Amino acid sequence: MEDILRAAAEKIRAAKYLTAFTGAGISVESGIPPFRGPGGIWNKYDPSILDLDTFRRQPGRSWPAIREMFANLLGAAGRPAVQPNTAHRVLAKWEAEGRIQAVITQNIDGLHAAAGSRRLVEFHGHCRGVTCLECGRERPWDAATAEAEVPRCPCGGLFKPGFVFFGEGIPPAALAQAEEAARRTDCMILVGTSGVVYPAAxxxxxxxxxxxxxxxxxxxxxxxxxxxxxxxxxxxxGDAFGRLERHVAAVRPPRG
Ligand SMILES: [Zn+2]
Incomplete structure (x- = not known):
């Protein structure tokens, strides 16, 4: 294992345009509940409630699940329920050191941003707030939104969470940035992603x-x-990045 970590650290140090592509697995050690499998939100709710057409027609069916997702990720009214782990923190540190050019995440938990990553592409949106489907007004997730049965904009439009629904396109800016980074990178670290959710995969x-x-x-x-x-x-x-960072940061003895 140490040989593989050392070899990976060499590639990371030598990269001219390093990127990371992350999925749900990077947040497991932060305690994010999985969406699938036992105890996951999709054991309790039908995924069709996060279909945009269903949401427009029957928002009252969708909001209990959405509220639970926000609460799991953000706490009841915007207070963080979970914290970044070593993997998020090492990626942010590498960015501060100029070592990594982009982090592309499929996660909506906001943990990369919380750890300090700024060159960040949130491919599936985020959980920080809601946007009006009619006028585009944005508002953070707060007590008033959390308590409303169906949160509505002053214009009367439906508020939709900042994350991408099923059957909804990837935000064009995120798609363009992610593809640009993927084309330019000479070393990409895949973290905790199963490779089954397209187009991200x-x-x-x-x-x-x-x-x-x-x-x-x-x-x-x-x-x-x-x-x-x-x-x-x-x-x-978290374990992998803690060990990778030690290898990446290690100063090699002078040759000869
Ligand atoms: Zn509106």
């Missing part, structure tokens, strides 16, 4: 076609492992 393929080295951090193999991944680190994200 195509980004590592795009990086690969451009000749990038791919490093994967995942406790379990994914759809990418053994196909397009050069170095596979089978560890939880």
């Amino acid at each position: 195509a980004l590592p393929m795009l990086a690969r076609r451009g000749g990038a080295t791919l490093i994967e951090v995942n406790p379990e193999p994914s759809d990418y492992t053994g196909k397009i991944v050069d170095l596979f680190i089978p560890l939880p994200a």
Whole structure:
């Protein structure tokens, strides 16, 4: 394992345009409840409630699940329920050191931003607030929104959370930034992503076609492992990044 970590750290140090592509697995050690599987929100609610047409027709059906998602991620009224872990913090530190050019995340939990990442592409939107479907007015998630049965804009329009619904397109700016980063990167670290949610899942393929080295951090193999991944680190994200950072920061003894 130490050999793989050392080899990955070498690639990270040598990269000219380093990127990270993260999924739900990076936030597990922060205590984010999984959306799928036992105890997940989709065991309790039908995913169709996050379909945009359903939401427009029957917002009262969708809001109990949305409210629960906000509460899980943000606390009841905007107070953080969870904190970034070592993996989020190391990525933010690498950005501050000029080592990493972009973090592309599929997560809506806001933990990369909370850790200090600024060159951040939130591919599936975020959970910080709501936007009016009619006039575009934005408002943070606060007590008033949390308590309303169906939050509505002063214009009468429906407020929709800042994250992307099923059947909704990726925000054009996020898509353009993510594809640009994937085309330019010469080393991409995949973290805690299963590679099954498209179009996000195509980004590592795009990086690969451009000749990038791919490093994967995942406790379990994914759809990418053994196909397009050069170095596979089978560890939880926080553990892996803590150890990677020690190798990346280590000053090598002078040669000779
Ligand atoms: Zn409005």
